[in-house]
């Protein structure tokens with residue numbers, strides 16, 4: 001069964017490509033390398049011992065994208081990872097975010113419809129949930145976005161819902177990811193952000209390898225057990241497996257329609273939990289200082305993974321220790 005992964009050389013896409021190849025799917029990747037490196041193609045081959053077809057194409061370039069569909073008329077499903085994801089940058093350059101994150105989806109849907117390919121899985125995010133006093137977050141909770149990046153995810157969800165209503169033959173699954181960290185056990189692929197990382201784990205890793213002196217913890221006066229922010233961290237390999245489960249659901253149930261699932265563990269860990277666990281499993285490598293809260297951050301959120309468990313048979317397997325160990329293993333092997 002052939003699947004097309006847009007953004008398949010990025011952090012989550014590459015791990016999903018590996019899981020899909022291990023599960024005997026044929027994988028085609030389209031990526032414009034705006035936030036990844038071509039060498040990841042060979043790394044995916046190295047880990048799996050299997051071939052993968054790669055097109056260096058911008059998903060927003062509809063003419064070039066059409067060639068991929070022309071050459072591969074037997075694609076079963078598209079998993080759409082391609083997109084920009086930096087919240088701060090989206091505030092500075094909103095049009096760049098709307099352009100890339102929305103046009104890419106519209107192009108894909110138009111070409112899929114033209115070519116009779118009806119199965120689509122979308123990388124959405126927990127960022128689409130409105131602030132909530134009630135935890136865990138369930139798929140039916142109110143939605144709201146507080147920055148242009150979040151709005152691109154929310155608008156994509158609306159576009160996909162409208163499109164699916166108008167085209168009921170389409171099976172569309174929206175996967176709302178919580179905070180992916182960790183890396184493949186091989187240490188060959190992992191998270192490789194350009195420049196100074198915005199996210200917690202990549203920053204911790206840079207401190208651990210001595211690129212930065214210490215971690216700034218943004219706020220220790222939140223209403224949480226230790227005052228630092230609480231999130232639902234999910235191992236990227238578990239997250240990748242969630243995509244395979246969503247594919248299997250579509251395969252086994254021809255009239256799937258539109259489905260929405262959280263992909264998280266259902267557990268909340270604080271920033272201090274993460275730093276302490278990282279130091280416990282990797283040696284005492286990360287010093288920290290408390291600084292001011294980061295604008296826009298909230299104190300606590302985590303997923304209810306019940307719907308994904310019940311309907312997809314999705315259950316995370318990896319521990320926080322494994323997340324911290326594999327993140328560090330990747331950076332030391334690739335520094």
Ligand code: NAD
Pocket residue numbers: 006007008009010011012013030031032033034035036057058059060080081082083084085100104123124125126177178179180
């Ligand atoms: P990433 O930046 O590592 O991967 C995205 C990939 O898409 C990159 O390889 C990039 O080169 C490619 N790309 C971007 N625009 C493209 C275009 N127009 N045409 C072709 N390729 C393009 O990001 P990631 O962390 O792997 O995230 C994948 C998806 O999951 C994104 O849509 C992101 O918004 C979403 N998501 C990520 C997180 C997270 O914390 N990492 C959380 C929730 C949702």
Ligand code: UDP
Pocket residue numbers: 179198199200201203215216217218219228229230231271294297
């Ligand atoms: N965080 C931090 N220092 C950093 C980066 C992040 O203290 O250098 C905190 C942030 O305030 C939040 C948590 O770590 O409580 C996760 O942040 P991240 O940016 O990784 O993900 P978010 O949940 O904000 O998307």
